[in-house]
Amino acid sequence: MKVEIGIISGSGAYELGAEILEEFEAETPYGKPSSKVQIVEIEKNRAAFIRRHGPEHSIPPHRINHRANIYALHSLGVENVISLGSVGSLKEGIKPPATVIPEDYISPFRVDTFFEDRVEHIAPELDEELRKELKESALELGIDVRYGGVYLQTLGPRLETKAEIRMYCRYADIVGMTVGSEAALSQELGMKFAAICSVDNYAHGISGEIPNFQEILKRAKTNQEKSKAIVLNFIEKY
């Protein structure tokens, strides 16, 4: 069975809305992935789907076993990893709701790696080709995406203080809790990686509104319908 696409979703998307061919528990040298792996199919193209917070949304961001999630995708032969997630906006001009395909990331607080026992260093980046393909998928559907911008990964689980956001907004455009970890691990295993981020709130202090997690979750569910549509179209045309 050839599965070249891997999708990891977060708070906003518990199902992709594609036909599920199979669902199984995976085991990796790093433990179990956050959820069962679902194999979905559209027009004979298959993708493996993992929910990073678990099926019940019970795994907080700082406790996600990213290595197990990424390794499980890699062992299925996945070559393209697409991450869906929710972010806060660090710029007044990036007004929620919006969809961003970031071009780079900063992750100083958590660095995940498979290279524990050997000296090897990747030069981390988000995959240009996959980013472009996702942008084209969005264009085909008439979905407006912001193509570019820097993602800053915080450790979580708490949101950020206003002072932290004043610092981060100088260097980045959106803030979330997962992309840096998943991107670096995917790259270490030779897989392309890109993210589709739903901007569901202004980060703390950027607007008058204090970010509220329940509100963010609610908005993520609605906003990520667009992220899902982009991914489903990408799978269909692959």
Ligand code: HPA
């Ligand atoms: N900060 C960090 N992560 C997030 C946010 C935020 O404001 N919104 C959604 N994910």
